[in-house]
Amino acid sequence: MADMASPKAFAYAPAPESRAVVDIAPSYGLFIDGEFTEATGGKVFKTISPSTEEVLSEVAQGSAEDVDRAVKAARKAFVKWSALPGAERAKYLFRIARIIQERSRELAVLETLDNGKPIKETRDADLPLVAAHFFYYAGWADKLDHAGYGANPRPLGVAGQVIPWNFPLLMLAWKIAPALATGNTVVLKPAETTPLSALFFADICRQAGLPKGVVNIVTGDGSTGAALVAHEDVNKVAFTGSTAVGKAIARTVAGTDKKLTLELGGKGANIVFDDAPIDQAVEGIVQGIFFNQGQVCCAGSRLLVQESIQDELMDALKRRLSTLRLGDPLDKNTDIGAINSAEQLARITELADSGEAEGAERWAPACELPSSGFWFAPTLFTGVTQAHRIAREEIFGPVLSVLTFRTPGEAVAKANNSQYGLSAGIWTEKGSRMLAVASKLRAGVVWANTFNKFDPTSPFGGFKESGFGREGGRHGLEAYLDV
Numbered sequence: 001m002a003d004m005a006s007p008k009a010f011a012y013a014p015a016p017e018s019r020a021v022v023d024i025a026p027s028y029g030l031f032i033d034g035e036f037t038e039a040t041g042g043k044v045f046k047t048i049s050p051s052t053e054e055v056l057s058e059v060a061q062g063s064a065e066d067v068d069r070a071v072k073a074a075r076k077a078f079v080k081w082s083a084l085p086g087a088e089r090a091k092y093l094f095r096i097a098r099i100i101q102e103r104s105r106e107l108a109v110l111e112t113l114d115n116g117k118p119i120k121e122t123r124d125a126d127l128p129l130v131a132a133h134f135f136y137y138a139g140w141a142d143k144l145d146h147a148g149y150g151a152n153p154r155p156l157g158v159a160g161q162v163i164p165w166n167f168p169l170l171m172l173a174w175k176i177a178p179a180l181a182t183g184n185t186v187v188l189k190p191a192e193t194t195p196l197s198a199l200f201f202a203d204i205c206r207q208a209g210l211p212k213g214v215v216n217i218v219t220g221d222g223s224t225g226a227a228l229v230a231h232e233d234v235n236k237v238a239f240t241g242s243t244a245v246g247k248a249i250a251r252t253v254a255g256t257d258k259k260l261t262l263e264l265g266g267k268g269a270n271i272v273f274d275d276a277p278i279d280q281a282v283e284g285i286v287q288g289i290f291f292n293q294g295q296v297c298c299a300g301s302r303l304l305v306q307e308s309i310q311d312e313l314m315d316a317l318k319r320r321l322s323t324l325r326l327g328d329p330l331d332k333n334t335d336i337g338a339i340n341s342a343e344q345l346a347r348i349t350e351l352a353d354s355g356e357a358e359g360a361e362r363w364a365p366a367c368e369l370p371s372s373g374f375w376f377a378p379t380l381f382t383g384v385t386q387a388h389r390i391a392r393e394e395i396f397g398p399v400l401s402v403l404t405f406r407t408p409g410e411a412v413a414k415a416n417n418s419q420y421g422l423s424a425g426i427w428t429e430k431g432s433r434m435l436a437v438a439s440k441l442r443a444g445v446v447w448a449n450t451f452n453k454f455d456p457t458s459p460f461g462g463f464k465e466s467g468f469g470r471e472g473g474r475h476g477l478e479a480y481l482d483v
């Protein structure tokens with residue numbers, strides 16, 4: 001493990017999690033109508049481990065014809081699934097939630113291998129949240145009459161769902177749990193770099209005895225996703241991913257009667273006032289931008305710091321960054337894992353280089369990167385202006401842009417000066433300031449004296465180019481009901 005800690009820091013012995021708990025098959029087909037089947041045309045692609053570039057498995061590349069088979073299976077299953085009493089649907093969801101808990105160590109190791117994120121995160125954040133999401137929506141399935149959408153609200157039909165690679169199983173849970181609870185059936189396409197946990201989830205559906213065709217998983221690249229959202233028998237499209245692809249999907253869906261929700265990119269402002277507890281704020285800043293290597297749509301990627309405390313805060317932040325440990329994601333002491341793909345690494349590198357070229361000052365702790373795999377050292381930029389690309393564009397990597405402000409009004413104006421509006425953070429001792437500032441921020445979620453806290457009961461979604469619709473909470477039901 002590359003150790004960024006100063007020589008004085010406590011040295012950790014390696015503490016690798018065992019890979020033996022997960023059994024990855026050499027190849028996987030598509031999961032359609034309760035069975036694994038080959039793709040028509042037999043095309044496959046490889047999924048690799050981003051920390052080593054080792055090939056983990058070969059996965060089927062779904063074609064438009066495969067998407068059609070999956071949608072037909074979901075349509076057939078919809079008749080019985082939507083007619084089940086909510087309490088019966090709930091039993092399946094509770095069963096799925098419990099199996100996820102039982103298999104959580106296996107799934108955490110699998111997700112870490114396929115995604116590159118530290119086991120500490122998959123074990124302590126992704127997997128508990130996945131199970132919590134299924135438990136939460138299982139609880140709603142027999143209470144839909146009381147959700148505020150009138151008596152006996154109806155499901156939409158077949159949901160076509162496309163998800164990204166940064167939280168593969170968690171994004172699946174955000175999509176599938178509310179869809180099933182409300183009586184819809186689904187066809188889900190995972191991202192091409194992280195298809196494995198969705199395929200393991202297919203196995204969990206079988207283990208739970210879920211009726212055939214209620215959940216279908218079609219792996220593939222963007223063309224498979226495009227075929228799914230364009231399919232004429234899909235009633236609802238749910239997408240999480242980049243703003244560019246979200247716009248393309250909105251164009252495809254325009255003029256049809258499909259219901260659409262889009263969860264897109266972000267450029268969250270994390271605002272630190274001069275009365276904030278510095279040490280606590282430093283932890284929140286680190287959590288905000290270095291959690292999951294910054295590959296988080298709601299990351300606090302713009303740090304807005306009150307000018308009077310900039311030096312003190314930067315010193316404390318740099319000291320803290322020097323203690324982060326980057327390396328083997330399966331090691332239980334690792335803080336920073338691998339970047340998900342060579343393409344993502346190239347995007348981060350290009351944007352970070354633009355920061356330097358445009359005159360911002362770059363800083364990273366002394367850090368040795370592993371020789372294979374995709375890695376980027378935690379980096380911060382000071383002297384950033386609002387015109388810089390690194391202040392405007394989503395980097396989706398472990399790169400923090402630091403800007404300053406003098407008054408609360410200036411902080412709000414700078415925070416809102418973005419095409420995005422997904423998240424924000426406020427650090428201050430004053431409750432009145434928290435509320436006053438939060439009410440002026442155009443962001444779907446605003447955290448106060450914390451960051452990146454998730455809960456299935458809380459709605460999540462964006463303003464502006466961060467998308468529309470809400471996932472999570474009672475609000476998350478609406479996207480899957482004919483209301």
Ligand code: NAD
Pocket residue numbers: 162163164165166167189190191192220221222223224225226227229240241242243245246248249263264265266296297298394396422466467
């Ligand atoms: P991406 O948009 O390239 O891909 C996302 C998914 O869409 C993948 O499954 C991909 O195969 C599929 N896809 C690609 N082209 C498509 C098309 N034309 N039609 C249909 N599907 C298509 O995004 P990415 O690089 O995989 O993910 C990173 C982006 O996702 C970031 O911008 C991030 O902010 C965003 N994101 C948002 C949230 C949120 O909740 N708002 C959560 C996670 C990620």
